[in-house]
Amino acid sequence: MNTTTKTMSAVAVSVSATVMALSLPAQAEDWRGWNIHPPGYPNTEALEAFAENVTERTEGRLTVQVYNNGVLGDQPDAIEQTRNGALDFANFNMGPMGPIVKETNVLSLPFIFSSVEHMHEVMDGEIGQQFADALAEKNLVALSWFDSGARSLYNTERPVHTPEDVQGLKIRVMNNDLYVEMIEALGGNATPMAYGEVYQALKTGVLDGAENNYPSFESSNHYEAADYYSLTEHLIIPECLCIAKASWEALSPKDQKIVREEAVKASELQRQLWVEGSQESRQIVLDAGIEINEVEDKAAFQEKMEPVYAAFIEENPDLESLIDAIRNSN
CATH class of the missing domain: 3.40.190.170 (Bacterial extracellular solute-binding protein, family 7)
Known part of the structure; x- marks a missing residue:
């Protein structure tokens, strides 16, 4: 094979390989x-x-x-x-x-x-x-x-209408200092606890209550132990x-x-399905006999949170403007 033939053959192989590469999916x-x-x-x-x-x-x-x-x-x-x-x-x-x-x-x-x-x-x-x-x-x-959703308080003892109704109740919270301070500001005893342990703790009286949204209250079967669900809607995360x-x-x-x-x-x-799921869960717990009450005066609860905000801002002064922006956006 002469040099010209070899060169043409190499070019053909190269072109063929390129065409094949381009034709393959990425x-x-x-x-x-x-x-x-x-x-x-x-x-x-x-x-x-x-x-x-x-x-x-x-x-x-x-x-x-x-x-x-x-x-x-x-x-x-x-x-x-x-x-x-x-x-x-x-x-x-x-x-x-x-x-x-x-x-x-x-x-x-x-x-x-x-x-x-x-x-x-x-x-x-x-x-x-x-x-x-x-x-x-x-x-x-x-x-x-x-x-x-919005997280609200539920417990085994009584409806919560005012901050005074939380006084003395042992309430499970997520493991976050802010949530502990929130319950303590209302006069309750905050108890950080793994979510999977809450049902048994409610049943045995280790806890008096917890806080969560409708779907979680229903799907966790906590409504089988806690008869009162009060729409404080204190956390919307x-x-x-x-x-x-x-x-x-x-x-x-x-x-x-x-x-x-x-x-x-x-x-x-997700937001659409959340609304639908929340309505279904609310109906399930209502049908089970759970007492659900609106909280008419949320301002009373919000006032109790001012020390929580003050402590947070003192620790995080650079975040005060962000807090104000959210509060003033409504």
Whole structure:
């Protein structure tokens, strides 16, 4: 074979290889998502819709899967895994986010939001972007905000109409100093406890009560032990659909746009399903004979929180303007 023939042959092989490479589909990126909730839960339904739609719209460039029931770890572990890119996305409640992103502690202040609708307006706007910016500094890209309802007090002893009705009650709270201070400001005895231990503690009298939203009160069967549910609505804590910063930055602008759009759609779906689920849970506990009462004078409870706010601001003076912005936005 002469030199010219060899050269032409090499060129043909090179062109053929290039054509084959261009004709092959790009390697799909497998995304893993963390979710603490079980199948059928509003958050789970929304996350699975997000995964399916992103996979479809990116034409397989991303293959997205959600792992439910916390099988990839508890929330603190999942936060760290997402921050370092071991997980690609997750649905996080802002309550346990405080130790990592101190700005999010503002969202755990009692009565910081006047209603769920107020929370939506704040988190979907410029103030919500401030929280997203703070999360981004810790390698978490918050694309949309989920609902987790309003948390109210329930107990085994009596309806709560005024702060005085909380006096002396042993109330379970999440493990956060703000929640302990909240109950103590009302005259109750705050008891941090793992969620899975609350049912038995209510049954045996170790606890007199706890605080949570309708779906949790119903699905945990706490209503079997606590006869009184009082609509204090003292905590309204948003959740994020957060993407690992490394995973986000690896996307093309086109795919970033798709992922962001689907995250917003997932939030809209989750909020709708949350309202429907809350109504169903409320009816279940009503049918079981639970006494549900409105709290006519929430201002009395809010006044009791002023020392909690004062102590928080003294410790975090740089966050006072953020608190004021939220309070003045309603």
